[in-house]
Amino acid sequence: xTMILTAxxxxxxxxxxNMGVGRAAGAFSRLVNDEVILSxxxxxxxxxxxxxxxxxxxxxxxxxxxxxxxxGFIAGAxxxxxxxxxxxxxxxxxIGEDMPAEEISELEQETLAEIGNIILNNCLATIANALxxxxxxxxxxxxxxxxxxxxxxxxxxxxxxxMSAEPPLDGSSSxxxxxxxxxxxxxxxxxxxxxxxxxxxxxxxxxxxxxxxLEALSG
Amino acid sequence: xxxxxxxxxSRVARxxxxxxxxxxxxxxxxxxxxxxxxxxxxxxxxxIDLAVIDYNMPxxxxxxxxxxxxxxxxxxxxxxCTANIQDAVIERARNLGMAFIPKPPDTAVLTAFxxxxxx
Numbered sequence: 256x257t258m259i260l261t262a263x264x265x266x267x268x269x270x271x272x273n274m275g276v277g278r279a280a281g282a283f284s285r286l287v288n289d290e291v292i293l294s295x296x297x298x299x300x301x302x303x304x305x306x307x308x309x310x311x312x313x314x315x316x317x318x319x320x321x322x323x324x325x326x327g328f329i330a331g332a333x334x335x336x337x338x339x340x341x342x343x344x345x346x347x348x349x350i351g352e353d354m355p356a357e358e359i360s361e362l363e364q365e366t367l368a369e370i371g372n373i374i375l376n377n378c379l380a381t382i383a384n385a386l387x388x389x390x391x392x393x394x395x396x397x398x399x400x401x402x403x404x405x406x407x408x409x410x411x412x413x414x415x416x417x418m419s420a421e422p423p424l425d426g427s428s429s430x431x432x433x434x435x436x437x438x439x440x441x442x443x444x445x446x447x448x449x450x451x452x453x454x455x456x457x458x459x460x461x462x463x464x465x466x467x468x469l470e471a472l473s474g
Numbered sequence: 475x476x477x478x479x480x481x482x483x484s485r486v487a488r489x490x491x492x493x494x495x496x497x498x499x500x501x502x503x504x505x506x507x508x509x510x511x512x513x514x515x516x517x518x519x520x521x522i523d524l525a526v527i528d529y530n531m532p533x534x535x536x537x538x539x540x541x542x543x544x545x546x547x548x549x550x551x552x553x554x555c556t557a558n559i560q561d562a563v564i565e566r567a568r569n570l571g572m573a574f575i576p577k578p579p580d581t582a583v584l585t586a587f588x589x590x591x592x593x
Contacts, residue, residue, distance in 0.1 A: 369486045376557035
């Protein structure tokens with residue numbers, strides 16, 4: 256199963272991601288009361304092996320992350336990642352500097368889940384709105400571990416988290432639309448990464464929506 | 475002294491909303507629920523003035539809760555507070571007479587809902 260996009264279609268995907276992430280950055284900025292600086296999204300269609308190479312080259316070894324799967328005109332999973340050692344600082348930025356240390360660490364997983372929920376939903380919802388479509392998302396799940404395990408966490412959610420009855424991506428037939436965005440906070444030296452894996456079984460409906468969007472632009 | 479019910483499956487979200495609302499309405503009294511069913515049993519036992527409700531929760535959504543509250547507690551003012559800012563979700567909330575508060579809440583938007591003034 257492959258999906259070759261025209262240059263215009265690829266442009267639309269990048270632009271949609273820019274809009275989604277821009278909106279999500281605004282939400283994140285309000286949440287942590289700091290300016291969020293974004294990189295230009297890198298959009299690439301890759302196989303599982305290539306996705307692993309991209310992760311190996313660009314993300315920290317030990318991660319704290321959150322994923323949500325989504326379904327609708329487009330299906331897949333989105334994840335937000337932070338280097339593990341920075342995650343407590345992030346929690347402190349959100350629930351307050353005045354919390355006792357043990358309470359902060361107790362709330363770490365829940366805070367990460369809520370950050371993921373806010374950023375990923377703002378992003379996905381903005382993309383759905385731009386395409387006049389609807390998308391539904393699962394509840395956030397947190398991940399702490401190494402980057403080798405992360406790719407399978409991104410692509411093979413546990414059965415209870417899956418929204419459709421379809422089998423998980425297994426790497427044999429899958430191509431991922433990997434969208435990578437780096438962001439950092441201006442005052443706090445925290446960097447994070449967003450990755451989207453789009454299940455190409457939804458490629459046809461996604462592509463149809465992209466083309467409607469293109470037609471509306473030129474019409 | 476308004477009685478405010480906060481419904482969100484995330485304890486962190488409830489905590490942070492509570493902090494924000496306390497700054498706006500220092501005399502507010504809070505009740506919390508982590509699910510739709512929990513919220514319904516809270517409302518069955520206590521009179522509340524306002525409810526700020528998350529959308530995406532396990533089992534039932536915040537819109538399902540709002541539908542129920544519209545008939546069981548029609549005088550309660552409701553707001554949907556979610557990062558799911560899709561037009562379709564906003565429209566459903568409005569159709570149920572709910573205010574819509576994008577998450578994380580902007581202080582001005584939250585103040586408008588809590589005080590009952592126009593946003």
